[in-house]
Amino acid sequence: MIFELVGGLGIFLLGMKNMSDGMQAVAGNSLRRLIGAVTNHRLFATFVGVLVTCVVQSSSITTVMVVGFVNSGVMQLTQAAGVIMGANIGTTITGWILVLKIGKYGLPLLGVAAFGYLFSRSDRWRYWAMFAMGIGMIFFGLEVMKDACSIIKEIPDFEAWFAKFNADTYWGVMKCALVGCVLTTMVQSSSATLGITISLATQGVISYPTAAALILGENIGTTITALLASLGATTNARRASYFHVIFNLMGVMWITCIFGWYIDFIQRMLLNINGVDVNSAVMVNGVATYPHTVAAIAATHTVFNVANTLLFMPFLNPIVRLLERVVPSRGFKEKPRLTDLDIRILETPLLAIEQSRKEILKMGDGCQKMLVWLLELMHADEPDKKLGDRLKQRERVLDSVQDEVTEFVTGLLAGNVSHAVAEECRLQLRVADEYESISDYVVDLDKFDRKLRRDGFRFTESQRVDLGHLNQSVRDYVEAVHDALRSENHNVLNSTEASSKRIRDEVKSLRRKHLEELSAGTIPPVVSVAFMASLNAYIRVRDHARNVAETLVTEK
Known part of the structure; x- marks a missing residue:
């Protein structure tokens, strides 16, 4: 079980990277123009954050990139705050990709795309093939993790341990959110935690509310990447990373207060749209699975981040001013270099x-x-x-x-x-x-x-x-x-x-x-x-x- 879980997670993460690299190569020039066009207009900056994160498939990459731009003086703090809020919405695209019902076709998609990648003479087609390979690896890795998680239900001790994490009370929600936060901090990828959460939820090891609480915790855990990137950076770069933490932490705090109503709202919304009950089981080889939870988890993640962004948007300038007051500028020149180049950007x-x-x-x-x-x-x-x-x-x-x-x-x-x-x-x-x-x-x-x-x-x-x-x-x-x-x-x-x-x-x-x-x-x-x-x-x-x-x- 452990071997399958680790192997499936590795394939899943490698697929995320290939998909990201392929998309960056295909949409590179547009991405560069988009970043260069960021203005102080908060809505436009948020829109740019959404699009860039959808392309690079990682809010961590986007936020680290933003911290680098602020550190180099290319981007102002207000612009960075808007892009960070957009990145939180853009990262939810991963969940919607997993909603596509092509799980069993992941391996053949990977194989066909690999031939295109290996034998195509055109760079553009090779990068499209890399993108398709990434999607195939994501679904194949997810299927491997699902198979590993199905074994958990056959082991009473494991099932009893997972039963302790149940989001049926406020403290239960907070405990699940903490687990999601710690797990994301450890693996440095909210996508990895998302993959594990979906695997556990679809196999019925954890309930949909528990999975939703884990997803909320991931929003806090993913801020550690930007915090680490801001170490040794300029004051403005540290302010940008602190904004990321405040934005996600405050968002999780208010949503946990209405968690029960929020979960009911998502379930009713999906029932009205698709006519499908999130908690309905589907028998696969005599085993009960819950495939509809994937769409519910994706909707939970997206609706929360959109609502949080809309809630914070009017208070963006006051928060920026507060950060400027709480994190004062240093009384000496902070940049020892002549250029605005920042090695944090080399990852993109x-x-x-x-x-x-x-x-x-x-x-x-x-x-x-x-x-x-x-x-x-x-x-x-x-x-x-x-x-x-x-x-x-x-x-x-x-x-x-x-x-x-x-x-x-x-x-x-x-x-x-x-x-x-x-x-x-x-x-x-x-x-x-x-x-x-x-x-x-x-x-x-x-x-x-x-x-x-x-x-x-x-x-x-x-x-x-x-x-x-x-x-x-x-x-x-x-x-x-x-x-x-x-x-x-x-x-x-x-x-x-x-x-x-x-x-x-x-x-x-x-x-x-x-x-x-x-x-x-x-x-x-x-x-x-x-x-x-x-x-x-x-x-x-x-x-x-x-x-x-x-x-x-x-x-x-």
């Missing part, structure tokens, strides 16, 4: 790659600012030490950001990621390197000017005007490429080709003009060297920006 590759993309976009913004500062420094009559130091500091920051992005993306590649995510990781590493190289050349351009000033020279008025025009052209080109990267415009090479050629022609023209001025013998050699080096640096900036544009074409 499609969202992790989106977070690293945002950091690379920040690198591009920094390069554009450096080009603006460079022009100000060159035209200044006196050296601006403060702005010059800011330019050098920004270059050092971009170096460190590239290191952090590389570390994060390499960690992502080390996991089990899809071909599409792996390819995007490699492209992101290339783009980060290109932007860091641009920042190096911008600093070199400033060095040429500063060295001339130290030696008592400066670019001529004509050279400063020419370099100013060239700086503007290069800056416009870098900005166009960066905007294309932000909007994922794969036609960027064609749309910016004219600008790229103009910069190259402009540099050639300036070189010819410079050689003519040299022939007149009016330019000191040190100024000539610095000017030619500046032209080379600007053309290298253009080349690196063009490499960024090429990555967009490669992504296509």
Whole structure:
């Protein structure tokens, strides 16, 4: 019995993971856009939480992800609270999947999908097959657990022990909820507890009210994952995890007070909809089973979480303000890193790659600012030490950001990621390197000017005007490429080709003009060297920006 129960649970959990991974791969881009669109509007944030959790098939993944986003500053606490409430509703989809009466077809579904997974050449079809494999494993694992639980009724000692947990009194409900909470905390998965609960209930080992009370306890137990994820995180991330605990704990407290009426309501609702009594037995091989409890358990879970969300929705802002007062901010900088990257997100590759993309976009913004500062420094009559130091500091920051992005993306590649995510990781590493190289050349351009000033020279008025025009052209080109990267415009090479050629022609023209001025013998050699080096640096900036544009074409 123990071997079957453990084996069935393992297959069930592996099926949940395969189904989640398959759905994430298929719906990845939509999921990324959805998370990026979260606003402070509580209803929309809740809707996003529902959809994301339905895709990833785990409220724990969603809440840990939310804690990571809050920790990195990508998401505000109010937004996170809305997504967490939605995650509680989304996780109930697992129960409704199990309502489908395809239990005996789980094994053949697993087999057929496995052939599709092994022999399909298309990545998309392979992930759909993985999703189908996951569903097959879920139902097969559930059937194995049901068989194991049916043995319990043949062992009087076991049956007597389970009989102690009966939700016929208030304290009985609380005791069952505590068991569900502890079990979920131990296995770190509310889906696992749900599978065990359904197996016990359908075999008649526990009653429907007892199963319902266990499900309520799971809502509290699942909060431990977010709490663990918030350890060592920023204050706002800890507030988000505390909100999850308060939301679920308060919900269970009020529902247990009306538990008897609530259970009667669910039973009457299902009787009116399906015309089926939850407690009616169905004989299978001479043994009484209770298959209708699956729908009752799913309805219990969903109705409770929807009602709890609707109840908490008007009080969302006051609760957030209370958490801000009870959990005060620390009096020092909480993030030792320069980027907003958070390793908690690595468990969800499609969202992790989106977070690293945002950091690379920040690198591009920094390069554009450096080009603006460079022009100000060159035209200044006196050296601006403060702005010059800011330019050098920004270059050092971009170096460190590239290191952090590389570390994060390499960690992502080390996991089990899809071909599409792996390819995007490699492209992101290339783009980060290109932007860091641009920042190096911008600093070199400033060095040429500063060295001339130290030696008592400066670019001529004509050279400063020419370099100013060239700086503007290069800056416009870098900005166009960066905007294309932000909007994922794969036609960027064609749309910016004219600008790229103009910069190259402009540099050639300036070189010819410079050689003519040299022939007149009016330019000191040190100024000539610095000017030619500046032209080379600007053309290298253009080349690196063009490499960024090429990555967009490669992504296509």
